[in-house]
Amino acid sequence: xxxxxxxxxxxxxxxxxxxxxxxxxxxxxxxxxxxxxxxxxxxxxxxxxxxxxxxxxxxxxxxxxxxxxxxxxxxxxxxxxxxxxxxxxxxxxxxxxxxxxxxxxxxxxxxxxxxxxxxxxxxxxxxxxxxxxxxxxxxxxxxxxxxxxxxxxxxxxxxxxxxxxxxxxxxxxxxxxxxxxxxxxxxxxxxxxxxxxxxxxxxxxxxxxxxxxxxxxxxxxxxxxxxxxxxxxxxxxxxxxxxxxxxxxxxxxxxxxxxxxxxxxxxxxxxxxxxxxxxxxxxxxxxxxxxxxxxxxxxxxxxxxxx
Amino acid sequence: xxxxxxxxxxxxxxxxxxxxxxxxxxxxxxxxxxxxxxxxxxxxxxxxxxxxxxxxxxxxxxxxxxxxxxxxxxxxxxxxxxxxxxxxxxxxxxxxxxxxxxxxxxxxxxxxxxxxxxxxxxxxxxxxxxxxxxxxxxxxxxxxxxxxxxxxxxxxxxxxxxxxxxxxxxxxxxxxxxxxxxxxxxxxxxxxxxxxxxxxxxxxxxxxxxxxxxxxxxxxxxxxxxxxxxxxxxxxxxxxxxxxxxxxxxxxxxxxxxxxxxxxxxxxxxxxxxxxxxxxxxxxxxxxxxxxxxxxxxxxxxxxxxx
Numbered sequence: 001x002x003x004x005x006x007x008x009x010x011x012x013x014x015x016x017x018x019x020x021x022x023x024x025x026x027x028x029x030x031x032x033x034x035x036x037x038x039x040x041x042x043x044x045x046x047x048x049x050x051x052x053x054x055x056x057x058x059x060x061x062x063x064x065x066x067x068x069x070x071x072x073x074x075x076x077x078x079x080x081x082x083x084x085x086x087x088x089x090x091x092x093x094x095x096x097x098x099x100x101x102x103x104x105x106x107x108x109x110x111x112x113x114x115x116x117x118x119x120x121x122x123x124x125x126x127x128x129x130x131x132x133x134x135x136x137x138x139x140x141x142x143x144x145x146x147x148x149x150x151x152x153x154x155x156x157x158x159x160x161x162x163x164x165x166x167x168x169x170x171x172x173x174x175x176x177x178x179x180x181x182x183x184x185x186x187x188x189x190x191x192x193x194x195x196x197x198x199x200x201x202x203x204x205x206x207x208x209x210x211x212x213x214x215x216x217x218x219x220x221x222x223x224x225x226x227x228x229x230x231x232x233x234x235x236x237x238x239x240x241x242x243x244x245x246x247x248x249x250x251x252x253x254x255x256x257x258x259x260x261x262x263x264x265x266x267x268x269x270x271x272x273x274x275x276x277x278x279x280x281x282x283x284x285x286x287x288x289x290x291x292x293x294x295x296x297x298x299x300x301x302x303x304x305x306x307x
Numbered sequence: 308x309x310x311x312x313x314x315x316x317x318x319x320x321x322x323x324x325x326x327x328x329x330x331x332x333x334x335x336x337x338x339x340x341x342x343x344x345x346x347x348x349x350x351x352x353x354x355x356x357x358x359x360x361x362x363x364x365x366x367x368x369x370x371x372x373x374x375x376x377x378x379x380x381x382x383x384x385x386x387x388x389x390x391x392x393x394x395x396x397x398x399x400x401x402x403x404x405x406x407x408x409x410x411x412x413x414x415x416x417x418x419x420x421x422x423x424x425x426x427x428x429x430x431x432x433x434x435x436x437x438x439x440x441x442x443x444x445x446x447x448x449x450x451x452x453x454x455x456x457x458x459x460x461x462x463x464x465x466x467x468x469x470x471x472x473x474x475x476x477x478x479x480x481x482x483x484x485x486x487x488x489x490x491x492x493x494x495x496x497x498x499x500x501x502x503x504x505x506x507x508x509x510x511x512x513x514x515x516x517x518x519x520x521x522x523x524x525x526x527x528x529x530x531x532x533x534x535x536x537x538x539x540x541x542x543x544x545x546x547x548x549x550x551x552x553x554x555x556x557x558x559x560x561x562x563x564x565x566x567x568x569x570x571x572x573x574x575x576x577x578x579x580x581x582x583x584x585x586x587x588x589x590x591x592x593x594x595x596x597x598x599x600x601x602x603x604x605x606x607x608x609x610x611x612x613x614x
Contacts, residue, residue: 077582133465134464134465146549148549148550150457150460150462150463150464151460151462151463153457153458153460155457155458155462155550155551156457156458156551157441157457157550157551157552158440158441158551158552158553158586159551159553159583159584159586160551161551161583162549162550162551163549163551164548164549164551164583165548165549167544167548167580167582168477168544168545168548168549169477169541169544169545169579170475170476170477170545179580179581179582180581180582181544181578181579181580181581181582183541234476234490237474237475237476237488238475238476238477238545238549239549241471241472241474241475242453242455242469242470242471242472242475242545242546242549242550243455243462243464243469243549243550244462244463244464244465244466244467244468244469244470244471245464245465246465246466271488272476272488273474273486273488274486274487274488275474275486275487275488276466276468276471277466279465279466
């Protein structure tokens with residue numbers, strides 16, 4: 001590996017913007033994290049992203065380890081071809097020409113991508129799906145999305161938006177999703193979904209981590225978590241029966257719950273296909289780093305194209 | 308096309324066994340259909356299949372159009388590698404070495420396959436999915452199964468059993484499927500499922516065709532059909548969001564309902580993904596011939612291998 005194999009990866013998340021210089025193995029240096037300042041509006045978040053990129057590209061040069069490309073992953077709807085962040089409900093932006101903003105600021109080839117899709121790509125390349133030619137990687141973050149790997153190839157889809165397992169109708173059909181449809185998986189089994197289920201029972205606005213911390217002594221936490229994992233299992237059954245993977249990987253922030261997630265989900269997952277052996281169900285070793293690593297992989301694709 | 312491009316295709320169905328000599332374009336000759344004699348037990352059905360194959364191979368030779376291979380598709384669980392019909396609940400057989408029985412009777416290379424998977428293969432090759440590189444073909448027969456075509460390749464799966472969309476849990480979760488799981492799509496939207504929904508409301512045991520014929524003046528038929536198409540739409544939403552096809556093709560016997568099926572299903576399908584343009588939803592031009600045509604395609608693969 002030469003120093004020119006380094007890229008800058010940026011993961012724009014719900015609470016913070018993370019940036020780091022990555023090598024080809026996913027090893028990182030010069031990490032810096034800044035808060036996502038929602039209260040100051042979408043324009044200041046775009047400015048914060050650009051400033052963080054400028055700062056880290058300069059820091060990498062100063063460090064004698066210049067980067068040759070930048071990858072930025074963002075939530076919401078992304079047009080990766082056009083390089084535009086179309087829409088993100090939690091940030092509030094619309095049609096931000098993110099690729100041009102970043103690449104013109106630092107004069108480097110830049111890729112933008114969808115945070116969850118990028119996390120799935122990292123899992124397929126570096127994580128728990130590495131080396132398995134048929135996998136379903138389900139990223140449980142603020143929302144839920146998946147990457148399908150079939151015969152060693154990532155399924156790209158006709159419209160470029162496969163893996164939207166977060167919006168399949170396996171939940172309570174009375175519940176309307178922010179997308180407008182009913183019963184969407186991510187209303188129940190994403191980090192936001194778990195918090196919503198708990199708030200619905202208790203009126204308390206706490207996050208998914210708090211719900212998990214209360215599983216030992218709070219029946220409402222237990223009930224919310226049970227609904228979350230049972231609904232997740234139905235979504236995984238749907239994904240696994242349609243695509244027939246050897247391994248299903250749970251990734252993203254919520255996957256760090258480990259056995260508290262894996263045990264009940266696996267039990268319901270296996271019960272959902274009694275007539276066949278269920279695929280292996282595992283959590284990812286990459287955890288919350290997957291998005292950043294995915295941004296690095298995207299950066300590398302444009303670095304290669306640009307020579 | 309030479310005469311040696313002819314194959315014998317056999318489709319073992321719930322009510323009849325169809326056989327015909329097929330050319331490479333799906334054109335058929337020498338069709339013969341015999342009833343599936345359930346009351347005489349699985350052994351006599353196996354004998355009837357073998358006798359029908361012997362009869363049609365001889366007829367093809369007499370006609371000056373000898374076949375070079377045989378393809379037989381059967382319902383239930385099939386081990387295509389081993390050539391064994393593992394199990395079919397409606398026929399009652401277990402572990403029938405179908406490939407050896409047929410190939411030793413006529414001394415020709417023989418392939419066996421799953422009827423619904425074969426119908427999907429025919430759609431991908433000759434039917435409504437022909438020429439579209441990302442498609443989801445859903446075969447609505449006695450059961451429901453699908454073929455996923457991604458980037459021009461049929462998804463094979465890790466265990467060789469992809470497309471089992473008939474068992475994804477998008478129906479009423481109180482309803483137990485014959486597979487042992489709850490809420491399976493095919494309990495609601497297969498031909499058998501439609502008949503079951505109508506019988507549940509009325510106590511009348513009629514088949515799906517009769518339910519369709521009563522849509523103009525029987526509120527129970529209307530209600531059963533609505534539940535069938537709404538549940539089907541949820542299954543299609545799940546399949547389409549995970550695999551992102553350009554076109555979803557409804558095939559199999561029930562697809563011959565045409566607009567009575569397509570109109571309500573499409574409405575619910577599109578409503579299930581309000582945030583994106585839904586893939587095109589069409590019915591197949593192959594109809595009930597798809598299984599036979601799929602058997603012909605399978606026969607051709609072994610004919611090629613055997614030279």
